[in-house]
Amino acid sequence: MSATAPRMAAAERRKHLVETATRLFTEGSYHGTTTAEIGRAAGVSEPILYRHFASKRDLYLAALEDVWAKTREGWERTLAEASDACAAIEAIGKGHVSVRSPKLQLAELWVQALGEASEDPELRRHLRRHMREVHDFVADLIRRGQEQGAIAKERDADSEAWIMLAGGILGMVGRRVGLLDDTELQAIRTARLAWLRG
Numbered sequence: 001m002s003a004t005a006p007r008m009a010a011a012e013r014r015k016h017l018v019e020t021a022t023r024l025f026t027e028g029s030y031h032g033t034t035t036a037e038i039g040r041a042a043g044v045s046e047p048i049l050y051r052h053f054a055s056k057r058d059l060y061l062a063a064l065e066d067v068w069a070k071t072r073e074g075w076e077r078t079l080a081e082a083s084d085a086c087a088a089i090e091a092i093g094k095g096h097v098s099v100r101s102p103k104l105q106l107a108e109l110w111v112q113a114l115g116e117a118s119e120d121p122e123l124r125r126h127l128r129r130h131m132r133e134v135h136d137f138v139a140d141l142i143r144r145g146q147e148q149g150a151i152a153k154e155r156d157a158d159s160e161a162w163i164m165l166a167g168g169i170l171g172m173v174g175r176r177v178g179l180l181d182d183t184e185l186q187a188i189r190t191a192r193l194a195w196l197r198g
Helices: 010-027 035-042 046-052 056-081 085-094 102-117 121-148 157-177 182-197
Strands: none
Touching: 010 035, 010 046, 010 056, 010 102, 035 046, 035 056, 056 085, 056 102, 056 121, 085 121, 085 182, 102 121, 102 157, 121 157, 157 182
């Protein structure tokens, strides 16, 4: 988009900035992406960007919230369409085929935030709350599967949810450094589902 982009309403501009920042952060990194780059890519000046976000961190946190909202919406849609909660978990696990997928962007932003959080207490607090919220969603999904008889009753839903989040982070790290390929990731998912089903 050029610097002479048409004027947008404030909410539309903010949404455009978040989407642009998400793309640049996930293609690059939090540390390496500048607000000047984000502004250029969004077709606005830095002062316009700073009218919407007080800092790069605030924009990053907005990107994190946005991809979680999109991920959750997709997971809820999958749950509504699946035969049971275990089938939904299986479909959710496979739903990361595109670098534009919110689920993949969520894992990417988490991995980046982990590297920054040790030196940024506000980012650390936000990431902790955010990961807890995702955990709680997954744990509730597992409990629903247990109520349906699709997931073994003896599985601890909270522990299994943490393991699933850890698996998502492992998958992202594996892709970034070439540690795991799609076949290995599928084998891990298959083993986890067999464990959940009992």
